[in-house]
Amino acid sequence: MADPQCLREYVDRLSVALTERGLKVKVTGYRVTAINVGAHLVQSVELQDVDGVLMWCWLWLGPRLVVRGAPRPEPDVEPFSPGDEIDYAALRIANVVAGTRENTVIDATNVQTLISLCRMAQLDDKTIAHRTPARECGRY
Structure with missing residues (x-):
């Protein structure tokens, strides 16, 4: 895995890029959650090592069987952008929580x-x- 300082830098840079796009951001470790308050939409991504390459990964919380008292299942993970491609990752995340179809005609x-x-x-x-x-x- 990469240097923790490098990981923190990528997380911080993505947080700033999402904030500049008008989104509220919550950071937990190497996980960044973008929140579009107006559209009530939320998307989490996480910086992970995928086959030796740092990648931003979607965290999909699909339908899951809920068992009372059982730990919450881990989300599905899907890489979508290299870790150092901050602007591209921010654009993709912002499009997901935009709440419109304007960018995906x-x-x-x-x-x-x-x-x-x-x-x-x-x-x-x-x-x-x-x-x-x-x-x-x-x-x-």
Whole structure:
């Protein structure tokens, strides 16, 4: 794992970049939570070592079986940006908690491009229909 001082610097820089985009930020260790108070949207990311590379990772808290008194299950983790790509990571996070579709407009041309990319990645039509094509094709 990288130097803890380097990790702290990345966390601090991401926090500043998200704050500059008008988001409230909460930091816990190497986890950064972006909060869009107006839209009531929250997204957490964490800086992790992924195969020897520092990556910002989405933390997805999908549907889980809840057992009273049992510890809370760990979230699913999905890398989305190199650790040193602070502006890119902040942009992606801000888009997730934006609460609008303005930044993700998809027209027919974009859909056809995504379908073509998925077909090149050998995903069948059923997979394309039920999953996010850009994510499945590694274009995130």
